[in-house]
Amino acid sequence: MQMSQLVFKSLRESPSEAEAKSHQLLLRAAYIRRLASGVYSYLPLGLKVLSKVSQIIREEFDRVGAQEVLLPALHPLEIWESTGRAEKMSDVLIHVETKGGSFVLGPTHEEAVIEAVHQDLSSYRDLPAIVYQIQTKFRDEPRSRYGLMRTREFIMADGYSFDADQEGMRSSYRKIYEAYNNAFGRIGIPFEAVEADSGAIGGDVNHEFMSPADIGEDHYAKCPQCDYRANIEAARRRVAIPAILKNLDELPEMSFHYTPDAPGVDIAVEAITKLGVPLTAAEMLKCLVAKDAAGNLFMLLVPGDREIRVPSGLTLLLDDEFEQFPFLYKGFIGPMSAQTNGMSVIADYSVAAKMIFATGGNKAGYHVSGAVLGRDFDVDEFQSLVVVREGDPCPNCGEPLELVRSVEIGHTFQLGLAYSSLLPQASFTGSDGEQYPYFMGCYGIGVTRLIAVIAEHFSDEKGLCWPVSVAPYEVVVVPLGASRSAEVQDTAQSIYNELLGLGVETLIDDRKLSPGVSLADVDLMGIPLEVIVGSKSLAEGCVEVKLRSDGTVLKVGLVDAVSLVTERLRKLK
């Protein structure tokens, strides 16, 4: 490709809207252009990268036996109503009214894929099957940001597996897990698979693939000692529970304190301390009330200095929901007699370790101190209920955990029967002639987000710096002063032709520009290998081969130039 023909013009300064490095560079080097907030066009260079990333993912899906399909982006509203997700995911759904009825733009494709394949997977003989697509998704993000990082329209590679039983599902899951590791490995970015929370999609075991990055919006806990890795939303910590519990008889009585204007933990601690009972936030019991889908109430107990991690399946009560329960005094809730009021009590393990707490008095304006586990309140179940912090003990080995800022680039779910149990058509006939629901899995890679992550990771002060696996071109030939020197012109042209002839994806900067501009543009663009042809080195019978990633330049004789380039390319791959 001749750069004079390429739809490309670099920007010397980045548009003020761009904050993240990847966003700035992708705009400056003419890979993408913004159409609206969180909506981007891919220019020729951007599309080349997108195609390469997609192709790697495609090959790895294919390698484990998944079959590519293409599902619609436009979904009849009814299929979303059929699983209740028109309601559940209403925040992100973009609605489209047409002469033919109400539609939504697909943010994900569980319903659509079932509609697409269930006729063809109607017998146990048809299973297992994995299909995938690489397609545009639409989500009405409340806050798109960081260029391709979080957008309202983005491309995802999403796979769906269909199995006859749980063991089959696990086996399909392992295949995709492997495919993901291979795909991210080929691209060459750092990543780790971590245990994850299943969130709104629901289901059983799942993993997130995280890539550490400064612009990451997620954190995961990592144990430096063992292989424990978990998303902050799923991470647990170890709590040591003393073997000998305190003797109840020797403990102080529970006493009430009048703390009228002290609903939160911090001000309650202050108020109670002022009343002559010194206290820290850690000695306070934070009591939150949540409900499950069936409307059952749960009281969740964590130490006052910790943030709660709400178990999946539960949601905290909203303000107006509190009013439905006269025994709940918001800001003054305590665990005493929770069971009598129909609540199950779930406490963090650390509650069992400490046993004595100050907490809400279950009366407006009152707190208590000296509430003792097993005497003044009871716990139905202990769990790890707090959001882990840097330094918390690893649940496996007890070493202090580290928190890593990262970007979610992929997610794999074992859905089990979560969707197939809701949709009668999501079933097959077993060998006994009965109908059974599919055991499903679903898997997603944010392809366009990946581009942002790659750009973020592979860039320096000069610009982008793509790994060969996804670079828009492998080599760029840069003649310096070609308009003044027929020799430079001819040499560059013949190297270019020769590389093209060998099937190397090559670009030549045939624009009539001064050398500084040309070299700066080419660096900004981030092509892995630059072949610089100038009169100075030509006088010695040489050209220069520059490795963009580390800036090293190798002078090489004319006759060896092409073979050196192809050899270096081979090494880089």
Place this chain on the structure above:
RNA sequence: CGGGAAGUGGCGCAGUUUGGCAGCGCGCAGCGUUCGGGACGCUGAGGCCGCGGGUUCAAAUCCCGCCUUCCCGACCA
């Protein structure tokens, strides 16, 4: 949805305080001189100053309303 900042030629910005010819740098077009790391001279094109209303002899500038964009937070398969 809450808090903050900003919208002036393709990009970056000044001008708004104190109303009075719409400017600068980059980019773009032409000519010439340059030429191994974003060169220079001359000439030129390109603007509904986000949109709508109001005040005024006069509005980029003051007032009211709206829209858009970005940042922080809430949210997030």
